[in-house]
Amino acid sequence: MTRKRALQSLLAALAVALGAGCSLVPEHVPEGELPRFVQPAKPPKVVLVLGSGGPRGFAHIGVLKVLDAAGIRPDYVVGSSIGALVGAFHAGGFSGLDLEAMALDTSPVVFLDVSAMWNAGKSKGIALQSFVQSKLDGRQMQGLGTGAAAVATRTRDGATVTFNQGHAGLAVRASSAIDDLFLPVSFGGETYVDGDESSPVPVRAARNLGAVVVIAVDVSAYVENTPPSVPEEWRTRDRKRAAMIAAESGGADVMIHPDIGYYAGGSVEYRKKLIAIAEQATREALPAIQAAIARAVQPAGVTSR
Secondary structure, three states: OOHHHHHHHHHHHHHHHHHOOOOOOOOOOOHHHOOEOOOOOOOOOEEEEEOOOHHHHHHHHHHHHHHHHOOOOOOEEEEEOHHHHHHHHHHOOOOHHHHHHHHHOOOOOOOOOHHHHHOOOOEOOHHHHHHHHHHOOOOEHHHOOOEEEEEEEEOOOOOEEEEOEOEHHHHHHHHOOOOOOEOOEEEOOEEEEOHHHOOOOOHHHHHHOOOOEEEEEOOOOOHHHOOOOOOHHHHHHHHHHHHHHHHHHOOOOEEEOOOOOOOOOOOHHHHHHHHHHHHHHHHHHHHHHHHHHHHHHOOOOOOOO
16 A cells, blocks of 8 residues: 555545544634644643654554553643644544544545645545534634644744644644645644644654653654565655654653554554554563653652652
């Protein structure tokens, strides 16, 4: 399966699993609701970072299930691309179990705008923006209950931009504007594309929020496991992504990187497999996560024995 087809399968699954029956909301967003960044008044203690990865993002559900079961609720969720989408829903009240149930109860229906018919197969992303905003009951990023941030790439200079306030649907749309499927997203005098282009696992964005503890999730393929038959173009992109992740990974207290294989898919079996693998990887990382959080909440001057 090609990456474009795999991404279409992901959107199809999410469309039915999470967005079935939601009505379209207007594309236009008032100026006062445009996505933006505002430094939190109080630094978040525990920040969960969810990386990009298209269909591989189903693995994030497995991570959330284990964290939920362990009673670990982050103060903030920062996501890039599919991570921004999953993160916004989790911040808005969807548990890992909620997401799993919805994600598995689906049939493949492509979730792309009709605009793709006259844009060389690329969607404007209005349907994605619409279903996010509808399922979050119209709430903005700062009103989701848990802090949420979506990371996108500014086309003018390739800079990573973080949105933690304003229109949630538009923020996720900008963060998810991957070149294969979506047109760039413009608002506020700037144009944005997929967060994967500059920060696949946005640990730095979490630290910029003032995070005390950062738990990061990388769902990218292991470069060393790349099949010999893949095109060189894919190899180049994979190496570039791995280098960007490595440049930020040192800033995480715990990095969860489940080995979910190289090729992505969209079937129910594939989703189940990813969720299960990610659950196991998170269980194995749980002692390190709990230790990092314990250190962060330990009173100053008190040493553990």
